Structure formats: C-alpha cells, structure tokens
Amino acid sequence: MTFLSRIHRAAGILFVLIALTGCATPPEETTAGPQVFDPIEPVNRLFFAMNDTVDIFVLQPTAFVYKTALPDPIQDMVRNFLRWLRSPVVIANSLLQGDTDNAGNATRQFLVNGITAGLIDWGQGEDWAYRDEDFGQTLGVHEVGGGPYLVLPLLGPSNGRDLAGRVVDIFFDPLTYIVSGQGAQNAITIGRAGTSAVDFRARNFDQINELKASSLDYYARLRSIYLQRRDAEIRNGEPSEEPLTADGSQEFEDFTPSDRPGSETGELPTKSN
Amino acid sequence: MTIFRRAIILLVLCIAVPSAPAWADEKGAAAEKFVAGLGDSALALVTDKTVVGEARREKFRMLLNEHFDLNWIGQFVLGRNWRRASPEERETYLKLFEESIVFTYTNQFDNYSGQMFEVTGSGKNGRYTVVKSNIVDPANPNGNVLIDWRLIEDGETFRIVDVVIEGISMGITQRNEYSSVIESNGGKIAPLLARMEEILEGLRKRT
Numbered sequence: 001m002t003f004l005s006r007i008h009r010a011a012g013i014l015f016v017l018i019a020l021t022g023c024a025t026p027p028e029e030t031t032a033g034p035q036v037f038d039p040i041e042p043v044n045r046l047f048f049a050m051n052d053t054v055d056i057f058v059l060q061p062t063a064f065v066y067k068t069a070l071p072d073p074i075q076d077m078v079r080n081f082l083r084w085l086r087s088p089v090v091i092a093n094s095l096l097q098g099d100t101d102n103a104g105n106a107t108r109q110f111l112v113n114g115i116t117a118g119l120i121d122w123g124q125g126e127d128w129a130y131r132d133e134d135f136g137q138t139l140g141v142h143e144v145g146g147g148p149y150l151v152l153p154l155l156g157p158s159n160g161r162d163l164a165g166r167v168v169d170i171f172f173d174p175l176t177y178i179v180s181g182q183g184a185q186n187a188i189t190i191g192r193a194g195t196s197a198v199d200f201r202a203r204n205f206d207q208i209n210e211l212k213a214s215s216l217d218y219y220a221r222l223r224s225i226y227l228q229r230r231d232a233e234i235r236n237g238e239p240s241e242e243p244l245t246a247d248g249s250q251e252f253e254d255f256t257p258s259d260r261p262g263s264e265t266g267e268l269p270t271k272s273n
Numbered sequence: 274m275t276i277f278r279r280a281i282i283l284l285v286l287c288i289a290v291p292s293a294p295a296w297a298d299e300k301g302a303a304a305e306k307f308v309a310g311l312g313d314s315a316l317a318l319v320t321d322k323t324v325v326g327e328a329r330r331e332k333f334r335m336l337l338n339e340h341f342d343l344n345w346i347g348q349f350v351l352g353r354n355w356r357r358a359s360p361e362e363r364e365t366y367l368k369l370f371e372e373s374i375v376f377t378y379t380n381q382f383d384n385y386s387g388q389m390f391e392v393t394g395s396g397k398n399g400r401y402t403v404v405k406s407n408i409v410d411p412a413n414p415n416g417n418v419l420i421d422w423r424l425i426e427d428g429e430t431f432r433i434v435d436v437v438i439e440g441i442s443m444g445i446t447q448r449n450e451y452s453s454v455i456e457s458n459g460g461k462i463a464p465l466l467a468r469m470e471e472i473l474e475g476l477r478k479r480t
Contacts, residue, residue: 210377213476216450216469216472217454217457225446228440228441228446252399253399257342
C-alpha cells in the first residue's frame with residue numbers, strides 16, 4: 001500500500017510539473033541576452049536565502065569537518081559508492097538518449113566496481129569512466145525546453161524539466177523497489193542526498209566560498225551558471241550543433257564594442273585605453 | 274597496406290587538402306600558440322613564490338591586458354546598459370571591472386596544487402577563433418577541466434574576449450548577473466558601480 005501510494009503521489013507531482021513545463025512558454029526575447037526564464041523569482045530568492053543559511057550553518061561546517069577529518073582515499077570511496085548506486089539510473093537514461101556507448105560504460109562500471117562493493121572506481125581515467133546522465137538530460141536531448149527556473153528547498157537550483165527528471169529517476173532506481181517500508185526508503189533518500197551534498201561542498205569548498213565572495217548577486221550568478229552547465233551536460237560537453245545558441249555565441253556574433261567600426265553601443269570614455 | 278588502400282588515402286587527402294585552406298591552419302596554430310603562451314606565463318607567475326602582493330598583482334594586470342580585450346569584455350558584460358551609462362560611469366565601470374578580475378584571480382593563486390595546462394585544438398566560430406584546452410590535475414585523473422578561449426583577431430595578434438569553463442561562459446555569466454543588479458535597481462548604473470566597489474573592497478581584504 002505504502003509503495004502504491006508513493007507511486008500515486010509521484011505521478012501526481014510529475015503531472016503537475018509537465019503541465020507547468022508545457023504551459024509556461026518563455027516570453028519572446030526582445031533584447032540580446034541568453035534566455036533566463038524566472039517567473040517566480042521572488043519565491044526562488046526566498047528559498048535561495050534559506051538554502052544559503054543552511055549552507056552557512058550546517059553544510060559548510062559539516063563539509064569542513066568531512067574534508068579535514070577523513071583521509072582523501074576514504075572521501076573518494078564515498079563518492080565512488082554514491083556514483084555506483086546511480087549506475088542503473090545512468091544506464092536507463094543513456095539508453096533513452098540512444099547513447100549505447102555510455103550505457104555500456106555504466107554497465108561495466110556497475111559490474112566491475114560491484115566486485116569491490118562500489119567503493120573503488122576501476123574505470124577512473126579509463127575510456128569507460130563515469131559520466132552522469134539523468135532524466136532531465138534525457139528530456140533535454142529530446143529537445144524539451146528547461147521551463148521556469150526553480151530553486152528547490154535544500155536541493156538547490158533546478159528548473160521545470162530537471163525537477164520532472166528527478167521524479168522520473170526515482171522510478172529508474174532499483175532501490176525504490178528493493179527497499180520496503182516508507183521509513184527505510186526515506187532514510188536512504190535523505191542519507192544519499194545529504195552525503196552527496198557534503199561530498200560536493202567539501203570538494204569545492206574554497207571555490208564556492210570564492211564564488212560567493214566575488215558575486216554582486218550570488219543568486220543571479222548561480223542561476224546563469226546552472227542554466228549554462230545543464231545545457232553543456234545535455235550536449236555532453238560537445239559544442240552546440242547550431243553553434244550560435246547555447247553557449248551564448250549568438251550574443252558574441254551580434255556584439256561589436258564601441259571602439260570598433262560599425263558599433264552601435266556608444267562611445268568609450270576618452271581616457272580609457 | 275594494399276596499394277588500393279593507399280590510393281584511397283591519397284585520393285581522400287587530395288580532396289581534403291584544398292578544402293582546408295592553409296591560412297586557416299596557420300591562424301588556428303597561431304591562436305593555439307597565443308593561448309599556450311598565456312598558460313606558460315600564468316603558470317610561471319602562479320608558481321613564482323618570490324613575487325607576492327602588489328607586485329604579483331601588477332604582473333598579472335600586465336598579462337591580463339596583453340592577452341584580453343578588457344574593453345570588449347567589459348562592454349559585452351554591461352550589454353545594452355552600456356549605452357545608458359554616462360562617460361564617467363563607463364570609465365569608473367571599466368576600472369572596477371579590471372580590478373575585480375585582478376583580485377578575484379590573484380586571490381586564487383595560492384590554491385594552486387600542481388595542475389598542468391595543455392592546448393588541445395582550435396576551430397572557427399563565426400568571426401572568432403576558439404582554442405580548446407585542458408587543465409590536467411595529476412592527482413586526479415578524472416578531474417580534467419575543459420576550457421575554451423574565444424579569440425578575436427587584433428592586427429597581427431589575438432585578443433581573448435571570453436573564457437568558457439566546462440560550458441560556462443564567464444562573459445555570459447557576468448552579463449546575466451550585472452543585468453540582474455541593474456534591473457533590481459530600476460535600471461540605474463550607479464548602484465551597480467557601488468556594489469562593485471563594495472565587493473572589490475571585500476576581495477582586497479581577502480588577499
């Protein structure tokens with residue numbers, strides 16, 4: 001019963017999300033600049049501020065202790081295990097993207113690393129190294145737009161497409177079916193998400209702090225980074241096939257600064273070199 | 274290898290060579306050399322423990338101006354708001370912009386831990402030449418960071434107008450961020466400059 005009700009609830013959320021993604025078509029862009037579609041920005045900023053508070057008071061101290069107290073090889077084992085647990089989801093999504101190469105690599109990861117309980121990544125630096133795929137990326141590969149930008153409580157930056165992807169990925173995860181009992185499932189979900197967050201924060205400890213310190217508007221900067229990064233992940237890091245969109249190239253193609261002939265942007269200050 | 278195969282390869286070469294004009298190869302190679310040169314100079318500066326503080330920042334500032342078109346980047350980041358800025362605001366803005374870059378990057382120098390820089394190729398993208406590169410961390414075989422450099426020709430040489438790290442364009446990111454600050458302040462430039470000054474002050478304290 002609990003499992004069925006869980007599925008019902010997830011299906012309900014999924015339906016709402018797809019409706020949200022589908023109905024909310026971004027407005028026509030009138031000015032140059034990449035598409036940032038953030039219709040519920042005040043709400044997002046509120047959640048963002050809450051998440052940042054959690055980062056300062058919970059995540060940062062935990063990550064600091066984690067990276068200081070645990071030897072590097074142990075930290076690697078933690079990350080390897082988290083990735084190994086994701087293998088089935090990666091396999092499913094690679095197949096749905098028609099990427100049999102990565103599906104094969106993820107299968108090999110699952111089997112080979114499984115011998116050492118997922119704690120050691122034997123594919124590291126090899127041509128079958130880990131590459132994450134999720135259902136948000138699968139939707140992106142099939143040309144589903146991002147929809148509205150969202151900041152989720154505790155989970156951080158997302159958008160309509162990627163949130164729908166998160167829900168679908170629950171169904172691709174064998175643990176959803178193997179583990180019985182609501183309590184045990186919740187414990188696993190929270191444990192995995194929490195450990196992933198601590199691991200990520202620990203690995204990028206100084207970089208994230210620098211990013212924060214040098215931001216004029218940390219929210220806007222992370223929003224831009226999230227949207228660009230997801231685009232790059234959907235393309236698996238390959239340059240865009242239409243070379244003038246996703247990485248903002250169109251912006252560059254249209255742009256001429258004022259000290260060049262044919263510029264429309266106005267004069268440079270005379271003193272500037 | 275059979276003669277037949279060799280003939281096919283020759284044929285393919287004959288077709289391929291004229292379609293890739295020599296000047297494009299030369300330009301790509303020159304652009305790659307330009308970026309590799311920047312990498313070498315930057316690495317030399319990062320690892321030189323005898324140059325510190327303001328001297329190090331001054332060297333970095335020179336390197337920055339030699340290789341990057343900061344007027345271009347600064348204007349690109351301000352986007353359509355550039356037109357609305359007064360000459361004084363533009364001047365202040367470009368100064369703050371350069372200083373922010375200098376302090377943001379030199380503050381990170383001490384985090385360096387043996388990574389290496391390698392140029393891996395180049396291609397044409399509209400008016401620009403894009404040079405591809407890799408930051409390789411010997412301690413972490415899966416931790417390569419891909420960096421693309423967008424270059425525009427400037428007379429005999431090149432100038433970098435954007436850096437794309439793992440698909441994230443620094444120019445686009447800052448443009449998004451700055452336009453958000455300007456919009457939330459009713460389209461005025463002065464609050465952006467005040468905020469830039471404030472952040473720069475914070476970065477100065479972190480040195």
